[in-house]
Amino acid sequence: MLILGAIAAILLPFISATLLTLALGGIAFSAGVSQLLRLGQDNAPGKLFRVLSALLYIGGAIFILVDPVEGEISLTLFAGLVVLVEGIMELAAGATSQGPMAGLGLLDGLLSAGIGLLLLLEWPSDSVWALGTLFGITLFSSAIKLLQKPSEEPA
Numbered sequence: 001m002l003i004l005g006a007i008a009a010i011l012l013p014f015i016s017a018t019l020l021t022l023a024l025g026g027i028a029f030s031a032g033v034s035q036l037l038r039l040g041q042d043n044a045p046g047k048l049f050r051v052l053s054a055l056l057y058i059g060g061a062i063f064i065l066v067d068p069v070e071g072e073i074s075l076t077l078f079a080g081l082v083v084l085v086e087g088i089m090e091l092a093a094g095a096t097s098q099g100p101m102a103g104l105g106l107l108d109g110l111l112s113a114g115i116g117l118l119l120l121l122e123w124p125s126d127s128v129w130a131l132g133t134l135f136g137i138t139l140f141s142s143a144i145k146l147l148q149k150p151s152e153e154p155a
């Protein structure tokens with residue numbers, strides 16, 4: 001079932017990006033509300049910062065939920081930055097690695113950095129399809145890993 005969802009997400013990137021954005025907005029809103037509710041039970045110092053954090057979560061969630069397309073554009077920028085930085089760190093780790101898989105680490109870092117750079121260079125024009133497609137690919141990869149036998153090493 002997860003594989004079918006992944007294929008649908010890849011084939012319908014606008015819908016999957018919108019659903020992902022709405023889900024993240026809902027999670028952020030819930031996190032902000034739960035932080036506010038927890039404030040009454042906690043007398044620890046730093047209450048003001050926790051209130052500000054909760055309001056930031058709620059404000060960001062409202063921004064995403066009111067206009068999901070703008071939220072998708074913002075999430076794509078964030079994803080591009082994260083993937084680029086992750087790729088650079090993987091390249092650094094691969095460059096210092098000496099095992100038989102060091103080449104794969106370098107390749108992984110190069111691909112990740114390249115994808116992150118493409119997302120940033122094409123931002124915001126490719127935001128919607130890129131976010132939905134990457135989400136679908138991630139789902140597909142997770143589904144394949146779940147299909148492996150427990151005794152097999154994950155890829």
